Amino acid sequence: MKRRTLLTGAAALMASPAVLPKAQAQSGKTKIVFWHAMTAANNEEINRIAHDFNASQTGIEMEPIFKGSYAETLTAAIAAWRAGQAPHLVQIFEVGTGSMLAAGPAVKQVWELAKETGIQIDPKNYLPAVRGYYSLADGRMASMPFNSSTPVMWYNKDAFAAAGLDPEKPPQTWQELVTAARTLKEKWASRSQDRMATTSSWLTWAQLEAYSAIHNLPYATKADGFEGLDAELRLNSPGHVKHVQRLLDMAKEGTFKYGGRDATPDPLFYTEKAAISFCSSATRGQIVQSAKFRWGAAMLPYDPEVIASPNNTIIGGASLWTMTAPKRTAQEYKAVAAFLSFIGQPAQDALYHQHTGYVPVTLGGYELSRQQNYYEKAPYADVAIKSLTRGTVTENSKGLRLGRLPEIRNIIYEEFEKALQGQQNAKQALDSAVARGNVVLRAFEKSVKS
Amino acid sequence: MERRTIFSDRLLPILLVLPQLAITIVFFLWPTGQAIWLSLTRADPFGIRVQFVGLENFWDLFADPLYTATVLRSIFFCALVAAISLGLAMLLAVAADREIAFRRFYRIFLIWPYAIAPAVAAVLWILLLHPQIGLIGRWLNALGLGWDYKINGGQAMLVVILASAWKEISYNFIFLLAGLQSISASVVEAARMDGARGFFRFRTVTLPLLMPTVFFLLVVNLVYAAFDTFGTIWAMTSGGPGKATETLVIKVYRDGIVNQDIGSSSAQSVVLMIGVIALTALQFRFLGRRSGGE
Numbered sequence: 001m002k003r004r005t006l007l008t009g010a011a012a013l014m015a016s017p018a019v020l021p022k023a024q025a026q027s028g029k030t031k032i033v034f035w036h037a038m039t040a041a042n043n044e045e046i047n048r049i050a051h052d053f054n055a056s057q058t059g060i061e062m063e064p065i066f067k068g069s070y071a072e073t074l075t076a077a078i079a080a081w082r083a084g085q086a087p088h089l090v091q092i093f094e095v096g097t098g099s100m101l102a103a104g105p106a107v108k109q110v111w112e113l114a115k116e117t118g119i120q121i122d123p124k125n126y127l128p129a130v131r132g133y134y135s136l137a138d139g140r141m142a143s144m145p146f147n148s149s150t151p152v153m154w155y156n157k158d159a160f161a162a163a164g165l166d167p168e169k170p171p172q173t174w175q176e177l178v179t180a181a182r183t184l185k186e187k188w189a190s191r192s193q194d195r196m197a198t199t200s201s202w203l204t205w206a207q208l209e210a211y212s213a214i215h216n217l218p219y220a221t222k223a224d225g226f227e228g229l230d231a232e233l234r235l236n237s238p239g240h241v242k243h244v245q246r247l248l249d250m251a252k253e254g255t256f257k258y259g260g261r262d263a264t265p266d267p268l269f270y271t272e273k274a275a276i277s278f279c280s281s282a283t284r285g286q287i288v289q290s291a292k293f294r295w296g297a298a299m300l301p302y303d304p305e306v307i308a309s310p311n312n313t314i315i316g317g318a319s320l321w322t323m324t325a326p327k328r329t330a331q332e333y334k335a336v337a338a339f340l341s342f343i344g345q346p347a348q349d350a351l352y353h354q355h356t357g358y359v360p361v362t363l364g365g366y367e368l369s370r371q372q373n374y375y376e377k378a379p380y381a382d383v384a385i386k387s388l389t390r391g392t393v394t395e396n397s398k399g400l401r402l403g404r405l406p407e408i409r410n411i412i413y414e415e416f417e418k419a420l421q422g423q424q425n426a427k428q429a430l431d432s433a434v435a436r437g438n439v440v441l442r443a444f445e446k447s448v449k450s
Numbered sequence: 451m452e453r454r455t456i457f458s459d460r461l462l463p464i465l466l467v468l469p470q471l472a473i474t475i476v477f478f479l480w481p482t483g484q485a486i487w488l489s490l491t492r493a494d495p496f497g498i499r500v501q502f503v504g505l506e507n508f509w510d511l512f513a514d515p516l517y518t519a520t521v522l523r524s525i526f527f528c529a530l531v532a533a534i535s536l537g538l539a540m541l542l543a544v545a546a547d548r549e550i551a552f553r554r555f556y557r558i559f560l561i562w563p564y565a566i567a568p569a570v571a572a573v574l575w576i577l578l579l580h581p582q583i584g585l586i587g588r589w590l591n592a593l594g595l596g597w598d599y600k601i602n603g604g605q606a607m608l609v610v611i612l613a614s615a616w617k618e619i620s621y622n623f624i625f626l627l628a629g630l631q632s633i634s635a636s637v638v639e640a641a642r643m644d645g646a647r648g649f650f651r652f653r654t655v656t657l658p659l660l661m662p663t664v665f666f667l668l669v670v671n672l673v674y675a676a677f678d679t680f681g682t683i684w685a686m687t688s689g690g691p692g693k694a695t696e697t698l699v700i701k702v703y704r705d706g707i708v709n710q711d712i713g714s715s716s717a718q719s720v721v722l723m724i725g726v727i728a729l730t731a732l733q734f735r736f737l738g739r740r741s742g743g744e
Contacts, residue, residue, distance in 0.1 A: 082497050105498065406709065407709040410709075
C-alpha cells in the first residue's frame, strides 16, 4: 500500500488538503499568517519582527510560520492556494519570482495592494538593484523585497599571508585570481589533503547569473526575460564560455574545487578548507561565529578582457508575496499592507540588516546603519551593498525574470558536473544547458498562456 | 476445509470491510485517478490554466533522450541493488542457518539495518564515504584514489547502490533464513546420505526448494530499489552529479515537487505504475503457476 501511494505521491501531495491556518479574527484582532523559510538565527529574527510589529499595532496580530526550505515553502503555498487556504504573506525565493508573476489571481502585487488599501509604499525608497528584481518592467513593485544578499568573495587572510600574498589586497580580476589561486595552492593548500585554493557556493548564481550582470552580458533575451515570456537563454556567449572554461581549467590544475550544489560548499570556507570562496554575503553571520582565522571579503572579480568597468551584481534571497484566498477581507489585506510598510521603515530595516547579514533593502535602512557607524564596527558588512551599487544598472544587471528558473539552475549544475568529469568542455556544457533550458522556458510559456 | 460465512445479514460484513475500502479509495484509487487525469493535462503550478493535451506529456517523455537514459539507469540500478542485496543476504542466511556460537546475536544485528529510516541510512553512509569528513572517504583519498562521489558519477552510482543494497539485506536475510529453516531436514539428510555436499548440495537441493522465496524477494527488491530508495538517493546525491544517480522516482519528485511540472511528473508516475503492475502480475503468474504445479 505504502509503495503504491508513493507511486502517485506527486498527485496526492498536490491534492491532499494541507494543514492550514485560519484567518479568523480572534479576540477582535485581524489575524494574518506569514509563511517563511528562515532557519536558526534568521528564524528568531522573523519572530522578533513579528513581535515588534504586533506590539506596534492594536488591531492586528501576525503569526509567522516556518514552512521548510524555499522550494518547500513555494510548493506549500501553491498547494494551499489551490485548496483556497493560502497564507496572507509568503516568502518566495528570488528565482521563484517569474513563476509567481505568472500566478495571476493567486497573488496581489504590492502596487495593487497599496492602491486598494491606500497604504503608501513608495518604490523609490528601495535599493534599485533590489527592487528591480521584484518589479514589473514599468517600475511598479510586484513583491516586497525582504532578505537580499549578493555573492561576494570571502578570503582567508591567514592563508594569503602564509602564501606570501598581501592579505589586504584580494584579487580584483579573474586573471589576478587565477595567479593567486596557483600561489595559494602551492604554498598553502598543498600542505593538507583537505585544503583547496578556491571553491564556489551557488555556482549558477555566483558564476553565471552574477557574472552576466557584472560583465553586462545578457543571460537571456528580452532583457533577461523582463520583456516577455518568449525569452531565450543566452548564457552560452563567448564571454560565458570563457569563464566556465576558466573554472574547468582551474579545476583541472587543482586550483578550484567544486564542492556541490547551492549552499553545500559554504562550510568549506569557515572550516578553513578553502582559501577563497564565492558565496552569499549572508553567510557573514556564520563566518563571524565559526571562522577561527582572519578573514576578509571583496566584490566578485571581473574579467577586464570582457568589460572595462564592471557593473553591479544581482541579488539573491527572497521577497514577500501577498496571496489571495476566497473570503479574504479588505481588513486582512490592510493588515498585510501595514506589515509590509512596517518592515520598510528605516529603523526596522537597519535592525534586520544588522541582525542577519542580509543587505538593507531600503536606502533609509542603509543610511541609518551608516549613521550608527555600523560598518566601522562590522568590517566587510558593506561589501555586498558596494557590490550591488557598483557601476550602472543595465537591463543585464537588473535581475532575471524567467519562469522555472530553479529547474534551469539544476540543468546548469548537471551540465557543469558532467564537464567537470571531463565528458564535455565549457562550450558543449553551456550549449547543452541552453538547449535544455529553452525547452523548460517554452514549456513554462505554454503553461501560463491560456 | 470449507469456509463458511458466519454473518446473518449483509450490513455487518460491509461495515467491516468499509475502513479498508475507504483507505483503498482515499489513498490509492483517488490519487491514482488524479495522477492519470493530471498526466493528460498541462497546467501552470497554481492550476489556474489547465489544458487538456491528451498524450502529449507521454510523447514528450519518450522523445526525450534524457528520460530514456533515466529509464535505463534505473534498470541498471535496480538490477544491481537486487543482485547485491540478495546475494549477500543469501550468503549470510546460509551462514546463520548453521549451528554456530552466538547465532541469535548475529541474527539480531543482521536484521537491525532494516529498522533504519532511508534518510538516516544515507547520513550514516555519508559520514563514512564523504571525501572530506568521511572515515573511508578520507582513507581512499589518502591512498591517492581521487575519491569524490560528488563529482565522479561512477563513484556516486556505486555509493547509492551500496547504501540501498545494504539497507535491504536485512529484509532478504529474514526471509531467506525462514525459507532455509522451512526446508525439511529429511530432504537435506537424504541428500547428505546420497553424498551431495557443499555448494553442490546447496545448488541442487537447497536452492530449488528456496526458489519461491527467492523469486518473491526478487520482485520485492526490484520494487524497493525502484521506489523506496528515494530517501537514500535524495539525501546522498539528489540525483547528481550531472544525472549520474537520477532514477525514475527522483525524476518524478524533481519534476513534480521541485519544478512544479505536474503534467510531466504525473505522466512519469503513470509509466511507473504500469511498470509495477507488470512486475506484480509477473509475480502472481509465476508464483501461481509454481504452487499450482506442485
